Amino acid sequence: MELQDKVVIVTGAGLGLGMSITRKVFEEGASVALWDMNLEAAQKLAKELDPGGIKVFAVKVNVTDEADVQQAVSQTVKKFGRIDVLVNNAGISRHETLENMTLELFELVIKVNLTGPFLCCKSVAPVMRKQKSGKIVNIASLGGRTGRPGVGVNYAASKAGLLGITKVLAKELGPDNIYVNAICPGPILTDQTRQYPPEVFASWNAGRAVPKDGLPEDIGDVVIFLASNRSDWVTGISLDVNGGIFIG
Numbered sequence: 001m002e003l004q005d006k007v008v009i010v011t012g013a014g015l016g017l018g019m020s021i022t023r024k025v026f027e028e029g030a031s032v033a034l035w036d037m038n039l040e041a042a043q044k045l046a047k048e049l050d051p052g053g054i055k056v057f058a059v060k061v062n063v064t065d066e067a068d069v070q071q072a073v074s075q076t077v078k079k080f081g082r083i084d085v086l087v088n089n090a091g092i093s094r095h096e097t098l099e100n101m102t103l104e105l106f107e108l109v110i111k112v113n114l115t116g117p118f119l120c121c122k123s124v125a126p127v128m129r130k131q132k133s134g135k136i137v138n139i140a141s142l143g144g145r146t147g148r149p150g151v152g153v154n155y156a157a158s159k160a161g162l163l164g165i166t167k168v169l170a171k172e173l174g175p176d177n178i179y180v181n182a183i184c185p186g187p188i189l190t191d192q193t194r195q196y197p198p199e200v201f202a203s204w205n206a207g208r209a210v211p212k213d214g215l216p217e218d219i220g221d222v223v224i225f226l227a228s229n230r231s232d233w234v235t236g237i238s239l240d241v242n243g244g245i246f247i248g
């Protein structure tokens, strides 16, 4: 049990990668706050994992809303007494070519994928600083590293920006024993990626070194490493998890 007695927040916990991350951290002994805008999905998973609701609880939160996030932090601390790990996973993707990319669409993705994690870090950090410990894991993306075709400028900019946040906060929060790292997943089939035509999804896998397709569980396993004491001298990095599609 790598996360025995740890308290973990997963944003966007109800579906896709967040669902898998939540299952994994729960299996490793953590108490989990499932933050999601989609409360129904988060509640369904929470109920499945722990019907008594002792070690899990679902919170409706829009990560772009500061009041919502602060409220969710208060609820989490009230329920579990502390916060050991924050996984900034909630994110969206809305691809358009530059010509068709409206300002509204650009700002929407930046808001969820970049402002959201900023607000979550800002609200959780005081709790971790007080404890003098914590781990933050930011789910960025291969798309923010390579600018692969079919990834909008909004999404690529948001994820590249999240890597910047990761580096700055590793330095800023490090003295209080708070570790901040990122994961850059390659393409994995979820609701987010199913919106793209299969040939576009397949093109993202071109040149992959290993035959294995990426699964949500592959990301959950790396989250466990970065959330646990196994990574106690690792901070400020981004880990590429993509089967060798991109080797940087």
Ligand SMILES: NC(=O)c1ccc[n+]([C@@H]2O[C@H](COP(=O)([O-])OP(=O)(O)OC[C@H]3O[C@@H](n4cnc5c(N)ncnc54)[C@H](O)[C@@H]3O)[C@@H](O)[C@H]2O)c1
Residues within 6 Å of the ligand: 011, 012, 013, 014, 015, 016, 017, 018, 035, 036, 037, 038, 041, 061, 062, 063, 064, 089, 090, 091, 092, 093, 112, 116, 139, 140, 141, 142, 143, 184, 185, 186, 187, 188, 189, 190, 191, 192, 193
């Ligand atoms: N699936 C992939 O191939 C892939 C690859 C690289 C990175 N990622 C990143 O992984 C993360 C999860 O992606 P996914 O594929 O599981 O997506 P998904 O669409 O399947 O799930 C996203 C979850 O986030 C929640 N969410 C969305 N906006 C929110 C908001 N404003 N506040 C709170 N919750 C919100 C949704 O309700 C949903 O539960 C995202 O940050 C995504 O960019 C995914």
